[in-house]
Amino acid sequence: MRSESRRAVLDAALELVSGGLDAVTISALTARSGVSNGSVYHHFGSRAGVFAVLYEESFRHSVDAMAPALRAASVEAVVRGLVGHYLDWVVANPERARFLYAAPMTVEPVVKAAAFAPIAEWFAGRAAAGELRDVPVWSLDPVVMGPAHECARRFLLGVLDLAVVRAHVMDAVWSSVAPVGIVGTAC
Numbered sequence: 001m002r003s004e005s006r007r008a009v010l011d012a013a014l015e016l017v018s019g020g021l022d023a024v025t026i027s028a029l030t031a032r033s034g035v036s037n038g039s040v041y042h043h044f045g046s047r048a049g050v051f052a053v054l055y056e057e058s059f060r061h062s063v064d065a066m067a068p069a070l071r072a073a074s075v076e077a078v079v080r081g082l083v084g085h086y087l088d089w090v091v092a093n094p095e096r097a098r099f100l101y102a103a104p105m106t107v108e109p110v111v112k113a114a115a116f117a118p119i120a121e122w123f124a125g126r127a128a129a130g131e132l133r134d135v136p137v138w139s140l141d142p143v144v145m146g147p148a149h150e151c152a153r154r155f156l157l158g159v160l161d162l163a164v165v166r167a168h169v170m171d172a173v174w175s176s177v178a179p180v181g182i183v184g185t186a187c
Contacts, residue, residue, distance in 0.1 A: 006043045008033035013054050014095040021102050024050070056107040058096040060115045065089035070122050075131045079177055080170040082119065083148050087162050087169065090152040098156050101149075116141070123177070132177045147172040 012032035016024045026047055030037055044050045065088070069081025090097040113120070120137045127134040135144060142149075147169050154160035 005033075005035045005039045008035055009040055009043060009050060010054055010057065013050050014099065017095055017099045017102065021051075051103050052107055054099060055103050056111055056115075058093075058100050059107065059112055061093065061096055062086060062089050062100065063115045063119065065092075067118060070118065075126055076174055076178070078122065079132075079174045083145070083170045083173045084166060086145070086148055087152065087166055090155060091162055094156055097152060101153055101156065130179065133179060135177060144173060144176050147176075 009029055012029050013024050015032060016028050024047065026037060026040055029035075029040055029047075029050065033040075040050070044053060066082045066085045069078050069085050072078045072081045120140060123132060123135070123140060124137065126132040151160055151162060151165050151169050155162045
């Protein structure tokens with residue numbers, strides 16, 4: 001029952017976030033999830049605790065969705081695949097994506113870094129081999145994936161069709177990390 005109550009609160013928070021973070025109150029969480037105030041506080045400590053757990057869980061989901069791209073045959077295919085998998089994840093999980101973009105980064109940086117480590121390590125290895133530009137690890141999410149994030153935000157607002165812009169976003173991200181002088185093959 002304990003994990004069921006915890007899951008019910010997290011699911012309720014995901015449902016409520018479509019109304020903005022202010023809609024995710026303890027009273028709304030208890031009403032939506034059917035658990036008591038005490039149960040919310042027991043499992044999470046506070047509203048901020050709910051956000052921290054949901055942020056970490058959602059971030060891990062997004063990274064897990066991207067990870068299969070790391071098995072692609074070429075460096076370019078991996079980069080394009082990471083972008084494509086991420087955009088597909090946003091379409092399939094709009095509540096989680098909306099939450100990640102709306103919530104303050106409430107997870108410890110070390111936890112986020114650990115979740116992102118396989119992708120960061122892949123980039124570092126390819127940069128060391130000269131197959132990619134050497135970009136700082138900190139820039140992978142905000143700078144390299146910036147075009148994907150901005151398009152995802154616009155999709156979540158209902159003003160952009162990700163299917164229409166997907167290839168352009170993949171091109172932009174690949175261009176930002178491709179070795180200087182390399183023209184993409186658009187795999």
